[in-house]
Amino acid sequence: MSTVPAVCHAQLPQGNGAPSEEEPMADVMPPNMLQERPQTPAGLLSNREKDRLIERGFLGLYRWYTARSQETRNWNPDRSFDWRSLNKNLPPEVITVLEGFFAVEQYAPDFTSNLVHLVRRSHGRSHFQLRWGSEEEKHADAWENAVLFSGQRSPEWVEEYKDRLKSQTWELPFPDAIHNLVYTVFQERATQLNYLNMMKIAQGKSDKPHLKGVSDPVLARVAQTIAVDEAAHYNFFLEGVRMYLYYYPEQTLSAIKNVITQFSMPAAQLVPNWEHFFETVYRAGIYGPRDFQRDVMQVAFRNLGIESRKALEEGIRKTREVPDFDGGNFKTTAIWDTFDYGAVEGDVRRLHVKIQDYEKEIGFDAIDPTEFIENPEVPRTGSSAADD
Template sequence: MADILPPNLLQERPRTPAGLLSNAEKDRLIERGFLGLYRWYTARSQETRNWNADRSFDWRHLRKDLPPEVVTVMQGFFAVEQYAPDFTSQLVHLVRRSHGRSHFQLRWGSEEEKHADAWENAVLFSEQRSPEWIAEYKERLRSQTWELPFPDAIHNLVYTVFQERATQLNYLNMMKIAQGKSEKPHLAGVSDPVLAKVAQTIAVDEAAHYNFFLEGVRMYLYYYPERTLDAIKNVIGQFSMPAASLVPDWQEFSETVYRAGIYGPRDFQRDVMQVAFRNLGIESRKALEEGIRKTREVPDFEGQNARTTAIFDTFDYGQIEGDVRRLHVKIQDYEQEIGFDKLDPTEFIENPEVPRQGGQAADD
């Protein structure tokens, strides 16, 4: 078509096929979704998870005879969370033009800071590391800087989904050990109510973080399916936990975590990747990679905003549309409670690119 248009009409040709959303409009809708989600998240966080790392736990009664393996794991958790200032500053800078995302990262950072303080308290009150040792260890940790694993916002957003789920799993399994429920012989009978409460409290935070980032990826998956699926494929292909290259005794920590039944490669496959895939309507890693390959074989719309249909066979688009609609209902309910709905409401706009059958909506 472009070859036979007169040169004077080429400039007038619309960049977006008729009936489709422009990238600018998609970006606006995603940003409004993030802003509404941030407002809802912050209110809920302040109402239900407003704990303090010093006062919310009975530190004096933390066991002083915890097994060395448990203390090693606590030390590793403390080490990773020490990079909260880097995690926060790098991500805020990356998304600083987005109100909802940048302000959420500040809120997220304040919650991660509490995790760092709580795990430091756990190590200190175990009395198996001296205050001097902890101070020197922190200095070693903070002498290095954590850097973003990916250069762009969408890859880092996807990364945080898998990272937060993996972190939550680590803390939940530590909680089980502290509740005396470990199936490992060398940890049988270990029980510490204070440690169990610490791990559970932080795990609840990590679940909230996972859900925020998950909702964000769902919005991207709804409006930019091909780009988002490609980012998911890239992230899981090179995933590693944050600060693995910075913590000086990472090898000992990771081996101890594995032997304790807290986290390992099988846990990532079964309880992180597959859980996230299920929440994103993706059947499996193989299905994801095959779907992306087929999509790239479909010719695009003469070089302009391709409307490819093969990508919609890669995941359950109806599930994602239903999830995004429900997110907007939650945001709208919150806006009605505050009064935003009268002045500046958040609206859900359907993505017309998805193939429909018999005129039905994707989640009908």
């Protein structure tokens, strides 16, 4: 987790009906996908089947992710870095940034518990959130060590600051699972960028006059190590959003639009002296509004097959003008021109190949294999664009 400009979170409409109790995924699906569902026409996937396919994809992805994280990113916040060698003469601006990173990561227990509760009925998502929380906890400890070993904050100060931070509780930015899933895609990418830019400063590569000459190999390695974790988190959540985008394109695109309209990073309302912290981050060239537009939103859009924010909003507007099924048409008919559906289908296929390869290593393929099922709603012209 990390830091960007604060924007207030407006509460999303909750709908008029109650979620259907017969739906197995009621706790993890967006409210507007669980109520007032039309009868599924013959030849199309039911919402229940879509939910099942997404859940199986998450379970396979979680298993693959856990094995890979244990093999390649099993570092320790105390033993993996030479803390005694940390530069004791870092400029005040760098200490302010480290303090802010440390502060935001202190809410890892809140981030984890709230998200686990939201998706507790999904094996893949809830267990991944536990794994994710254990990795975020390491980030919190590593940034705390950086603050302590800088020599510019006493242990007593750190303890008092932690007590102050934990006197408040972080809450979910959105009320439902699909919006929070989309939110984490943008948040993890933004966090990765924050830490990569801190790494560059510690490597002596800053182009800011007040930070030229800063050099700390230990801090550079800490920032790089945590940034690699954040990249892995980004990719997990990205794969999840792609599955939703494949099977529920209209609802997912609407969630993406809502999230980017209201986006802010976690704990912006909780961390003391946030304005000073953000101003320092901005002046250091670590993060700012332009970075969000260019290096977060556009990168995520590209990974999701979306051309631009304007194209997204225009596509959603056109889709809402199409009659629904009761009117003799499918409401999703106009959504296919909003994003590159073929590219998303190709990505979801490749995810399933990765899961299937992992299942063959373990033996799951002979017992309970994960299968890719095409979404028959997408218009087909000859061969699939995703057959690559």
